[in-house]
Amino acid sequence: xxxxxxxxxHQVTQMGQEVILRCVPISNHLYFYWYRQILGQKVEFLVSFxxxxxxxxxxxxxxxxxxxxxxxxxxxxxxxxxxxxxxxxYFCASREATNTEAFFGxxxxxTVV
Amino acid sequence: xQQGEEDPxxxxxxxxxxxxxxxxxxxxxxxxxxxxxxxxxxxxxxxLIRSNEREKHSGRLRVTLDTSKKSSxxxxxxxxxxxxxxxxxxTNAGNNRKLIWGLGTSLAVNP
Numbered sequence: 001x002x003x004x005x006x007x008x009x010h011q012v013t014q015m016g017q018e019v020i021l022r023c024v025p026i027s028n029h030l031y032f033y034w035y036r037q038i039l040g041q042k043v044e045f046l047v048s049f050x051x052x053x054x055x056x057x058x059x060x061x062x063x064x065x066x067x068x069x070x071x072x073x074x075x076x077x078x079x080x081x082x083x084x085x086x087x088x089x090y091f092c093a094s095r096e097a098t099n100t101e102a103f104f105g106x107x108x109x110x111t112v113v
Numbered sequence: 114x115q116q117g118e119e120d121p122x123x124x125x126x127x128x129x130x131x132x133x134x135x136x137x138x139x140x141x142x143x144x145x146x147x148x149x150x151x152x153x154x155x156x157x158x159x160x161l162i163r164s165n166e167r168e169k170h171s172g173r174l175r176v177t178l179d180t181s182k183k184s185s186x187x188x189x190x191x192x193x194x195x196x197x198x199x200x201x202x203x204t205n206a207g208n209n210r211k212l213i214w215g216l217g218t219s220l221a222v223n224p
Contacts, residue, residue, distance in 0.1 A: 033210075041216075042216045043156070043214040048211055050210070056211060089153075098143075099144055101146065101161045105155060107154070107156075
């Protein structure tokens with residue numbers, strides 16, 4: 001069964017360092033998302049991406065964040081200069097259409113020290 | 114309060130019992146989705162119910178949607194210890210493509 005895959009599963013980084021979180025969405029999906037979940041809190045929307053551009057972003061998704069779809073399969077989230085409060089589980093999701101199921105990857109647990 | 118609020122926040126039952134979790138939301142929606150998350154793991158999609166549907170089944174799962182009350186419920190019948198997880202509802206509204214999430218219900222099924 002097709003699935004969304006994310007790498008790495010866990011990343012530890014020093015404050016101020018850049019990190020890139022990688023995702024391979026399901027191949028025939030057109031809409032891509034990043035969400036995050038701080039430990040013990042609700043899942044928060046970061047950004048949606050369609051037709052090679054950002055379609056919506058949240059207040060969390062400031063200038064330190066960027067997304068890219070460098071080829072036909074990968075979808076990446078970059079945090080330029082990580083802060084302690086960026087520590088969270090980051091989830092990538094994809095869906096065929098805006099009214100269909102969104103499928104999530106297993107997440108990348110980012111720890112900023 | 115916020116879109117997609119689940120209650121109860123925590124539920125503990127014995128294996129074999131049914132578990133019911135509720136979700137309320139504030140704005141009109143296109144669809145509502147239920148997800149499951151094992152501790153520290155990924156979000157697994159369970160069921161999507163559209164705004165023009167009232168009930169959906171999938172195996173031991175039954176989801177209802179009452180758009181007049183802006184609420185949904187997830188029923189797990191004949192629960193198993195392996196059903197222990199957090200369950201979230203997420204709503205999809207209007208032209209927004211994002212999902213808005215609640216805090217979830219933490220379900221513990223005791224063997």
